[in-house]
Amino acid sequence: MDFEYTDDQDSLREAARALLTKAYGDYGKRRAVTQADPGYSTETWSRLAELGGLGLPFSEEDGGAGAGWIEAAVVAQELGRVVAPEPYVVSVGLAGRLVADAGTAEQRAEVLGAIASGERLVAVAHDEPGRRWSPTAGDTKATQDGEGWTIEGVKEPVVQGGVADLFVVSAVLPEGGTGLFLVEGDASGVERESFPAADGGRVARVTFTAATAVPLGSAGENRTATIATALDTARILAANEAVGIMEVALRMTTEYLKSRKQFGVTLNTFQALTFRAADMYVSLELATSITQWATMVLEDGDAAAISAAARRVALQVSRAGRHIGQEAIQLHGGIGMTAEYAVGAYTTRLTTLDHLFGDGTYALGALADGVGGYDAVDPLS
Amino acid sequence: MQLQLSDEDREFRATMREFFTTKVPQEIRDKVAEGRELSKEDIVASQKALNDAGYAVPHWPVQYGGQDWTQLQRHIWNEEMQAASVPPPLAFNTSMIGPVLAQFGSDELKERFLAPTASLDIWWSQGFSEPDAGSDLASLRTRAVKDGDDWVVNGQKTWTTLGQYGDWIFTLVRTDPDVKKQAGISMLLIDMTLPGVEVRPIELIDGGHEVNEVWFTDVRVPGDMLVGEVNQGWTIAKFLLGNERVGVAPVGSTKRNLARAKRLAQESGLLSDPLYAARVAELENELLALELTALRVVANSAEGAPHPASSVLKLKGTVLQQAVSELLVDVAGPQSVGGDGWGARSTPTYLNLRKASIYGGSNEVQRQIIAKTILGL
Numbered sequence: 001m002d003f004e005y006t007d008d009q010d011s012l013r014e015a016a017r018a019l020l021t022k023a024y025g026d027y028g029k030r031r032a033v034t035q036a037d038p039g040y041s042t043e044t045w046s047r048l049a050e051l052g053g054l055g056l057p058f059s060e061e062d063g064g065a066g067a068g069w070i071e072a073a074v075v076a077q078e079l080g081r082v083v084a085p086e087p088y089v090v091s092v093g094l095a096g097r098l099v100a101d102a103g104t105a106e107q108r109a110e111v112l113g114a115i116a117s118g119e120r121l122v123a124v125a126h127d128e129p130g131r132r133w134s135p136t137a138g139d140t141k142a143t144q145d146g147e148g149w150t151i152e153g154v155k156e157p158v159v160q161g162g163v164a165d166l167f168v169v170s171a172v173l174p175e176g177g178t179g180l181f182l183v184e185g186d187a188s189g190v191e192r193e194s195f196p197a198a199d200g201g202r203v204a205r206v207t208f209t210a211a212t213a214v215p216l217g218s219a220g221e222n223r224t225a226t227i228a229t230a231l232d233t234a235r236i237l238a239a240n241e242a243v244g245i246m247e248v249a250l251r252m253t254t255e256y257l258k259s260r261k262q263f264g265v266t267l268n269t270f271q272a273l274t275f276r277a278a279d280m281y282v283s284l285e286l287a288t289s290i291t292q293w294a295t296m297v298l299e300d301g302d303a304a305a306i307s308a309a310a311r312r313v314a315l316q317v318s319r320a321g322r323h324i325g326q327e328a329i330q331l332h333g334g335i336g337m338t339a340e341y342a343v344g345a346y347t348t349r350l351t352t353l354d355h356l357f358g359d360g361t362y363a364l365g366a367l368a369d370g371v372g373g374y375d376a377v378d379p380l381s
Numbered sequence: 382m383q384l385q386l387s388d389e390d391r392e393f394r395a396t397m398r399e400f401f402t403t404k405v406p407q408e409i410r411d412k413v414a415e416g417r418e419l420s421k422e423d424i425v426a427s428q429k430a431l432n433d434a435g436y437a438v439p440h441w442p443v444q445y446g447g448q449d450w451t452q453l454q455r456h457i458w459n460e461e462m463q464a465a466s467v468p469p470p471l472a473f474n475t476s477m478i479g480p481v482l483a484q485f486g487s488d489e490l491k492e493r494f495l496a497p498t499a500s501l502d503i504w505w506s507q508g509f510s511e512p513d514a515g516s517d518l519a520s521l522r523t524r525a526v527k528d529g530d531d532w533v534v535n536g537q538k539t540w541t542t543l544g545q546y547g548d549w550i551f552t553l554v555r556t557d558p559d560v561k562k563q564a565g566i567s568m569l570l571i572d573m574t575l576p577g578v579e580v581r582p583i584e585l586i587d588g589g590h591e592v593n594e595v596w597f598t599d600v601r602v603p604g605d606m607l608v609g610e611v612n613q614g615w616t617i618a619k620f621l622l623g624n625e626r627v628g629v630a631p632v633g634s635t636k637r638n639l640a641r642a643k644r645l646a647q648e649s650g651l652l653s654d655p656l657y658a659a660r661v662a663e664l665e666n667e668l669l670a671l672e673l674t675a676l677r678v679v680a681n682s683a684e685g686a687p688h689p690a691s692s693v694l695k696l697k698g699t700v701l702q703q704a705v706s707e708l709l710v711d712v713a714g715p716q717s718v719g720g721d722g723w724g725a726r727s728t729p730t731y732l733n734l735r736k737a738s739i740y741g742g743s744n745e746v747q748r749q750i751i752a753k754t755i756l757g758l
C-alpha cells in the first residue's frame with residue numbers, strides 16, 4: 001500500500017500545473033474565459049492535448065498516451081486547483097471511457113485519437129429531463145432503419161453540447177436495454193440550445209429528431225453496465241478535481257484569515273474562525289485519502305470494486321465539498337460572494353461537480369441498500 | 382399556556398390570508414413562488430398594494446401609518462405574507478430607516494420622508510458597510526466635514542443592496558475622527574442624484590447584480606439631512622440594526638420553499654427514497670421548532686423591545702433557509718447544473734443565499750452576541 005505518486009506522475013503534475021497556472025493562475029483570466037462562449041479556452045485545451053493530458057488513460061493503439069486513470073486524476077486535480085472550465089472529466093473520463101469500453105477497434109482509434117489530440121470535442125448525451133444519474137436511457141429511443149440507426153429524444157443537460165463535434169448518445173434499444181451511439185454534432189436532426197451553467201461552463205439541451213446514429217461497438221447491445229462504469233469513472237475523476245478545488249479554497253481562506261483585519265486585528269485572532277478552518281482541513285484530508293484510494297481502485301479494480309469505491313468517494317467528497325465550499329464563503333464574508341473574487345467560483349464548481357454524476361445522498365442510498373450484506377468495510381481487500 | 386389562537390387572532394389571520402392571496406398581483410406572487418427575479422416595478426407595485434390597505438408598515442407608530450397590532454398579530458401578518466409569496470415590503474424603507482426617522486428624525490424629516498418611505502415612492506439604500514468596515518462597522522472611514530450649513534462627504538460604501546434603484550441612501554459617516562471610533566459617527570441622508578455620488582455594480586457568484594459600491598466625492602449634503610444629533614450615529618445604528626434582526630428568520634418563506642421542494646420531490650418520485658424523506662422530515666421538524674421559538678418570542682416579549690433570543694432566530698433562520706435551498710438543488714439533481722427550468726434556477730438561488738449568514742450581523746457575530754449578552758461569557 002502506497003499513497004505516493006511516482007516520479008513520472010509528479011512530473012506530469014508539474015507540467016500540468018505550469019500550463020494551467022499560465023492559463024488561469026490569474027483568476028481574472030478564468031473569468032474572462034467563462035464570460036465568453038464556449039465557456040472554456042480551446043487554446044488551453046490544445047495545450048493540454050500537446051502535453052498528452054487528454055489521452056492519458058487510453059492505450060497507445062487507440063491514439064492515447066498509454067498511461068492510466070491515476071495520471072488522468074493528477075490532471076483533474078490540477079484543473080481543480082485553478083477552477084479551469086475545460087470539460088476534462090466529461091470528455092476524457094466519461095466520453096473516453098464509454099468509447100474505450102464499448103467501441104470497436106476502429107472507433108476507439110478514431111474517437112479516442114481525436115480526443116487525445118484535442119482535434120474533436122466529444123460530449124456525452126446521456127442525462128434526460130426528470131432522470132437522475134441512471135445508467136439507462138429513458139425516453140430517448142434508437143430505431144433500426146435498414147442498415148442504419150436513428151435517434152429520437154431530448155438530452156439535457158449535455159455539458160458543452162452546444163459546441164461538441166461528436167456525441168456519445170445513450171438510447172433505449174428496440175428490444176429493450178440501453179444502447180450507445182455516435183452522432184455527429186452537425187448531423188441533420190440534431191438541434192442544440194446552449195445555456196450558461198451555474199459554474200461558468202455551458203450546458204445544452206440537445207434534441208435528436210430522426211438523427212443518424214452509428215452504434216458504438218456491436219449494434220443492439222445493452223450497454224447499461226458500461227454506462228454505469230463510465231459514470232463511476234467520471235465520479236472518481238470529479239472527486240479528484242474537487243480535491244484540487246478544496247485544497248485551494250482552504251488555502252485561500254487561511255490566507256484571508258491571516259490578512260483581513262476587523263476590530264483592529266487579523267481574523268485569525270478569533271478562535272471561532274481558526275477552529276472552523278481546522279475542521280475544513282479535517283474534511284479535506286479525509287476526502288483526499290478516500291479519493292486517492294478510489295483512484296487506485298479505478299486503475300486496478302473490476303467493475304464491482306469501482307462501483308463500490310465510486311459510491312464511497314462520492315459520499316465523502318460531496319459532504320466535504322459542501323462543508324469546505326460553504327465555509328470558504330462564510331469565512332471570507334461579503335467578498336466571498338462576489339464574482340470577481342475567486343473563492344465563490346470554487347464553491348460554485350464544487351456544487352456543479354457534486355450534481356453531475358450523482359451526489360452524496362444518491363451514493364448514500366446505494367450504500368445503505370447494501371449495508372446488511374457485509375461485516376466490515378476493508379479498503380485493502 | 383394555551384395553544385389555540387384566540388378567536389380574534391384567528392379572524393385576523395383569515396383577513397390577512399384573504400388580503401395577501403387576492404390583492405397582490407398573482408404574477409408577482411408566482412415569480413416569488415418559483416424563485417424568479419423580481420423587477421423594481423414588481424417590488425414597488427406589491428408594496429403599494431400593501432400600503433394602500435395600511436399593511437406596509439404596521440410596526441410604525443400609528444400617527445405615521447402604523448397599526449396598533451400586538452406582537453403576535455405582526456408575526457401573523459409576516460408569516461401570512463410569506464406563505465402567500467408576497468414580496469415583503471422593502472426592508473431598507475420599512476424596517477430600517479422608517480422606524481429610525483420616526484424615533485430620531487426632526488419634524489421636517491418625518492414630514493418629508495415618512496409617507497413616501499411607506500409607499501415606496503422613495504427607494505432607500507443602506508450605506509453602512511465599507512471595504513474595511515464589515516463586522517467591525519464602527520471603523521468606517523467615510524468622512525463628512527461641515528462647510529457652512531452643508532456637510533461635504535467623501536468616501537466609499539460597499540455592498541449597497543439594490544443601490545442601482547436607490548433614490549436616497551442613509552449613511553453612517555465619520556464626523557469626528559479624534560474620539561473613540563463609536564463616538565465620532567453620525568447618520569446622514571443623502572440624495573443619490575447629487576453631484577459626486579457614483580454607484581458601481583458588483584457581480585455576485587450567482588451572476589446577478591444586486592449589490593453595488595457607492596462612491597462619494599465632495600458631495601454637498603444640506604445640513605438638515607442629519608438624523609438626530611451630530612455624533613449620535615452609533616446609537617441610532619444600534620437601534621436600526623436591532624430592528625434589522627427582528628423578523629429576520631423568514632420562517633414563512635422557508636416553509637413555503639420546503640413545501641415546494643417536497644412537492645417537486647414527490648412529483649419526481651424522489652420522496653419515496655427514504656433518505657430524501659428523512660431529510661425533509663428533519664428539516665420540517667427543525668423549522669417547526671424555529672417557528673415555535675419565534676412564536677414564543679413574540680408571545681412573551683415585552684411590547685416593542687426585541688427579545689434577546691432574536692439572535693437565535695437570525696442564526697437558525699438563515700441556516701434553515703440555506704438548508705432548504707440546498708435540498709432544492711439536490712432535488713433538481715443533474716438538472717441543477719444548467720438549462721432553463723426551475724432546476725437550473727435552484728443553483729444560483731442556493732449560491733445567492735450564502736449571503737444570508739453573512740449580512741445583517743453574520744452568524745459568527747450572532748454567536749458572539751449569544752455568548753456575551755445571553756450566556757454572560
Ligand SMILES: Cc1cc2nc3c(=O)[nH]c(=O)nc-3n(C[C@H](O)[C@H](O)[C@H](O)COP(=O)(O)OP(=O)(O)OC[C@H]3O[C@@H](n4cnc5c(N)ncnc54)[C@H](O)[C@@H]3O)c2cc1C
Pocket residue numbers: 260262263267270272273330331332333334335337506507508509510512514515516517539540541542543592736739740741742743744745746749
Ligand atoms: C449580499 C450582501 C448584501 C449586503 N447588503 C448591504 C447593504 O445593503 N448595506 C450595507 O451597509 N451592508 C450590506 N452588506 C454588508 C454586510 O453587512 C457585511 O458583509 C457584513 O457585515 C460582514 O462584513 P464583511 O463582509 O466585511 O466580512 P468580515 O467582517 O471581514 O468577516 C469575515 C468573516 O469573519 C467573521 N468575523 C469577523 N469578525 C469576527 C469576530 N470578531 N469574531 C468571529 N468572527 C468574526 C465574519 O463573521 C465572517 O465570517 C451586504 C453584504 C452582502 C454579502
